[in-house]
Amino acid sequence: MVDAIWCLIVGSLLMFMGLVGSTLKRLPLSAAMVYLGIGFVLGPTGVGLLSLRLPDDVTHLRMIAEVGILVSLFAIGLRLRVPPLDPRWALPLRLGVVATMFTVASLALFGVLAFHLSIGAAVLRGR
Secondary structure, three states: OHHHHHHHHHHHHHHHHHHOHHHHHHOOOOHHHHHHHHHHHHOOOOOOOOOOOHHHHHHHHHHHHHHHHHHHHHHHHHHHOOOOOOHHHHHHHHHHHHHHHHHHHHHHHHHHHHHOOOHHHHHHHHO
């Protein structure tokens, strides 16, 4: 039941942002500010619909983060409006690869230093 509620909230939020996207362009607000405001309203300080318990909801948080990254990369790709073999794809691909490698490496290093994990386990946790 909890998975269904998370999926409904995230799906509704994405559809809402898709519908009001053109309105946001005319306002002095970014999409991130709207997401933050909606999260504040739905969170424990607002109506209390969303509450995270870190040991229990890590899988939900990871799924939402992965979907958010995929949606943002897809949206950036759509804004390029160039064929896939165009050289202008080099910058987003480089940024994505470098950011991914940096994130995995820094999380692996943190796992080794803070939690005394082996290198293999830390890299797997960092991915």
